[in-house]
Amino acid sequence: MTQEPTVLPMFPLGSVLFPGMALPLHVFEPRYRTLVDDCLAGEPEFGVVLIERGSEVGGGDLRRDVGTVARIVEAVRFDDGRWGLGCVGVRRVRVDHWLPDDPYPRAEIADWEDEQVGPAATDLLVEVTARLRQVLAATAELGLPAAPATLELADDPVLASYQASALAPFGPADHHDLLAEPGPEARLAHLRHLLVEETEYLERRLAMASEDLGPPDDDDRPRPEPGDDPPDDDT
Incomplete structure (x- = not known):
């Protein structure tokens, strides 16, 4: 029996999230507000991949196919609908297939575990x-x-x-x-x-x-102006 692929909401960013690391997010774009709403109504996880070319805002970006699943551990909704999120990377994934944005990016993904620790x-x-x-x-x-x-x-x-x-x-x-x-x-x-x-x-x-920033040359050192009193010898 063929296993159904795992479909995950995706949040392409201009930076990389690693497993075990924190990710604060300020979510203001309407489609990603919907992503947060859907995540908090069910499994509070989404995928993060690097944008290879394009912008985080507006779509039309070219995305990498290796990323990290982010889990929402803190969420604050502002009066105007924006979200402030505290997330943490939990595991690495590969993107097998990108799905049409609906309204936010989605993809069929597979977990990608690290190889065994080698002797070196x-x-x-x-x-x-x-x-x-x-x-x-x-x-x-x-x-x-x-x-x-x-x-x-x-x-x-x-x-x-x-x-x-x-x-x-x-x-x-x-x-x-x-x-x-x-x-x-x-x-x-x-x-x-x-x-x-x-x-x-x-x-x-x-x-x-x-x-x-090397030491100044002798010619660059400050000299007393004519008429200045010479410094006291006992100071």
């Missing part, structure tokens, strides 16, 4: 944690937004690989590629490669900033 995952996690802290500290030193460099990751390599991927200061395309890795070992190896490249880039930027 533990050592990779230790290295990735150290490199991620280094990147976050350097990013903050440059005055750019970053998570605290004192972060602690989960002991479970699968969840930790998702946490590290989410906290790494990369763009949506890199985040999506990390989400789409088959398992934690491949994800951590990919993340290590990205962090090595990012470290080299940040070190160059810090070196340039240090040169720009």
Whole structure:
């Protein structure tokens, strides 16, 4: 007997949601207000996928086919019909088939579990944690937004690989590629490669900033104007 496909409401976004990570949402577009109404009337879950090309508002977007199921854990409805949601990613999914928007996006999906943890995952996690802290500290030193460099990751390599991927200061395309890795070992190896490249880039930027802010030359130091009293010797 053929099993009926799982159909899930979908919320394409310009960012990537990883399993185990929080997702705050401000829902104002009418079709997505309807999505929230339908979710809260039944199973409070919807899928989140990255928009490859297009906009979050208005439709006509091109969507990726790997995403994460978000579960609504908090919902506040405003007087004008907008929703404020607190959600959390619960599991990874593949989109098998996109259905027509009615009125919001829907898709036939299948759960996509991570591969088993490989023997190299533990050592990779230790290295990735150290490199991620280094990147976050350097990013903050440059005055750019970053998570605290004192972060602690989960002991479970699968969840930790998702946490590290989410906290790494990369763009949506890199985040999506990390989400789409088959398992934690491949994800951590990919993340290590990205962090090595990012470290080299940040070190160059810090070196340039240090040169720009180097000690002033003698000619640049302030000199007393004629008639100024010289400083006291005992102060």
